[in-house]
Amino acid sequence: MRRIVGSARRGRPGGRRFVDYPRSGRKGVRRWLPSWRQWLSACLLGGGGLAGLFTYVYVTVDIPDENDAASREANVYYWSDGTQMVSIGDVNRQIVELKDVPKSVRNAVIAAENATFYSDSGVSPQGLGRALVNMVKGQETQGGSTITQQYVKNTYLSQDQTVTRKVKEFVISLKVDQRKTKDEILQGYLNSSWFGRGAYGVEAAAHAYYGIPARELNASQGALLAALLKGAEMYDPSTSAANHRRAKARWAWILDRQVAVGRMSAKERARYKEFPEPLKESRSTSLSGHYGQTGYLVDVATKYVRQRTGLTDKDLALGGYEIHTTFDKRRVLQLARSVKGVLSRDLDPKRRAQDKGVQVGAASVRTRDGAVLALYGGADATRHFSNNADTTGVPAGSTFKPFVLASALQDGMRPDEKGPGGMTPVEALVEGGNATYQKLGAEVGQRRVRDVAVGAGMLEQSMARTDKSFPLGTSTPSAVRLASAYGTFARDGLQHDPYSVTSVTKDGEPVEGLEPARTRRALDARVAHQVDAALRDVAVDTVGRVVSKTGRPVAAGRTSDQDRFRASWFIGYTPEVSTSVTLFRMRPRDPLLQPLSGVGGSKSRHGNALTERIWRDALSGVDLAPGGKSKVGSPKAAALGDR
Known part of the structure; x- marks a missing residue:
């Protein structure tokens, strides 16, 4: 039982x-x-x-769509010499093809991160196991990922450190390895990785650390960038002495590692003994670089691109555009230094109330084709948002008179004909002669004067209404447009619209619409030569006999003491470059221009002396001969002399 x-x-x-x-x-x-x-x-x-x-x-689990952030790029603006000016966008990234990354740089990354990259299946089971163990211990789940897994994490997944995300990374990596070539994966990894200094991808990193495109990196520089992949906050050598020691040690290890895994010969390794010190961190080429004059340059270039190509703000916000500008870095810096130097030397806003609120705008335009070489938009684009070089609202004053003279000469008037007061129009241009030009404008016809000014390069919308004051300069052209229009006198009457961008590309494909504008004849060559000769007399009267590096005199126009407009202008050109400078005063939140009487002291001539000094200082280092003689002796004395 x-x-x-x-x-x-x-x-x-x-x-x-x-x-x-x-x-x-x-x-x-x-x-x-x-x-x-x-x-x-x-x-x-x-x-x-x-x-x-x-x-x-x-x-x-299938391969998901790419993260928006992984493919988002910045728009990169370049100086006229091809070097990077600034990168603008939420993500500082410029995607490049693998062929544009030197093999030595690729070898450094592979040796440092995944030596078996080209032979493995795209995953590391050991790394997954370590990640799971770390998770159980409450530690980070990072560890032992292949290049493919890191690419998948950057491109397809969130950055959360969870077991679920790690398992998905493992599975997706297997599938990506089967569906993409190794070169495609490596290219994606190099374009999506974080290198510090606000730089995503090897191209942005090359600019951030060495100021060059990725294609120009050498093996030693590539080894340092590869070291940054381990953690830029720990390996950027410019951050601290400890970081420098870590970076140097890992740089050396990566070079040695390449020899060990057969990606560099021992002979080549022996060449790299000196640590490739990167540039000090500069925000001028990163996301925070929209400052100083750079913001004004970007503003002008972007506006030009929108006008000529049809690209919208929404299109540009997607990023990935490479915008090559006409801006000459040396001239931009020289112009900014000149403005700052003159204003700091001659203004004293703490002691003189008249010196408060003074604004300056300036622009340099190449006469042969209208390329905008430099501009000064204000003290700082992050604090003063209006671009003084590319805005209307500042009356031209006597700088408009050459267009009145040109219209009269174009209609057959002789330059030696006497006008009111017994002066010829040329003499009146030098002496001021408002009455002469007021009558001359009436005789020629204000509509005719208007057409000549617009034909020379000014914008129709900047022209004032035609009345008896119109010939005296009530119109309000921008500094860019006025410099360009004066260039018409320098180029025998041929007119070129100003332009600031030479080309725009995206994904290597050019954007259409940026072909240079056609050259137009605005004035008879005879008329242009006669006005040019008159303006050379103005230059002699104002700053003495100044000659360009080619030996030819400089021509100039300027506002006079007789002008009652609240703005000061000085425009001078060599045969190659035309530069305009304007000065005016404004109060905060008040759109009206303030009087210039007393600005800069009793000898500033209502600010006219200041614009002349800025022009002379800006041009002396790049266009004028170092030994140019003046009426009062040395070039410096001529530039600073008061009349």
Whole structure:
């Protein structure tokens, strides 16, 4: 009876259980130790379960769409010499093709991050295992990822450090490795990785650390950039002495590692003994670089691109555009230094109330084709948002008179004809002669004067209404447009619209619409020469005999002491470059220009002396001959002399 009851209790004939655990016939600890068959069964069952789970995950997890942030790029603006000026956008990234990354740089990254990249399956099971263990310990799940896994994390997944994300990374990496070539994966990795200094991708990193495009990196520089992939906050050598030590040690290890894995010869390795010190961190080429004059340059270039190509703000916000400008970095810096130097030397807003609120705008335009070489838009684009070089609202005053003279000469007037007061128009241009030009404008016809001014390059919308004051300069052209229009006199009457962008590309493809504007004849060559000669007399009268590096005199126009407009202008040109400078005063939140009387002291001539000094200082280093003689002796004395 007991045997029958026992058999029923065990549930199987003969008294044997389906799972003999705890083990019958064993005592003590051995009763609780599984047999080898039980161990094997458990392993097979667990392995089968894991295999089934992996199969399920592999089938259900597909390659997702790329993260928007992974493909988002900045718009990069370049100086006229091709060097990077600034990168503008939410993400400082410029995507490049793998062929544009030197092989030595690729080798450094592979040796440092994943030596078996070209032969592995795209995943590291050991790395996944370590990540899971770290998760259980409450530590970070990072560790041991292949280049493919890092690319997947950058491109397809969030940056959350969870087991779910790590498993997805593993599965997606297997699929990506099957569907993409190794070169495609490496290219994506190099374009999506974080290098510090606000730089995503190797191209942005090359500019941020060495001021060059990625294609110009050498093997030593590439090794340092590869070191940054381990953590830029720990390996940017310019951040601290400790970082410098870490960066130098890892740089050397990466070079040695390349030899060890066969990606560099020992002979080549021996060439790299000196650590490739990067540039000090500069925000001028990063996301925060929209400051100083750079903001004004970007403003002018972007506006030109929108006008000529049809690209909208929404298009540009998507990023990825490379915008090559006409701006000459040397001239831009010289112009800014000149303005700052003159204003700091000659203004004293703490002592003189008249010196408060003074604004300056300036622009340099190449006469042969209208390229805008430099401009000064204000003290700082982040604090003063209006671009003084490219805005209307400042009356031209006597600088408008050459267009009145040109219209009269174009209609057959002789330059030596006497006008009111016994002066010729040329003499009146030098002396001021408002009455002469007021009558001359009436005789020629104000509509005719207006057409000549617009034909020379000024914008129709900047022209004032035609009345008796119109010939005296009530119109309000920008500094860019006025410099360009004066260039028409320098180029025998040929007119070129000003332009600031030479080309725009995206993904290597050019954007259409940026072909240079056609050259137009605005004035007869005879007329242009006569006006040019008159303006050379103005230059002699104002700043003495100044000659360009080619030996030809400089021509100039300027506002006079007779002008009652609240603005001061000086425009001078060499045969190659025309530069205009304007000065005016404004109060905060008041759109009206303020009087210039007393600005800069009693000898500033209502600010006219200041614009002349800025022009002379800006041009002396780049256009004028160092030994140019003046009426009052040295060039410096001529530039600073008061009349």
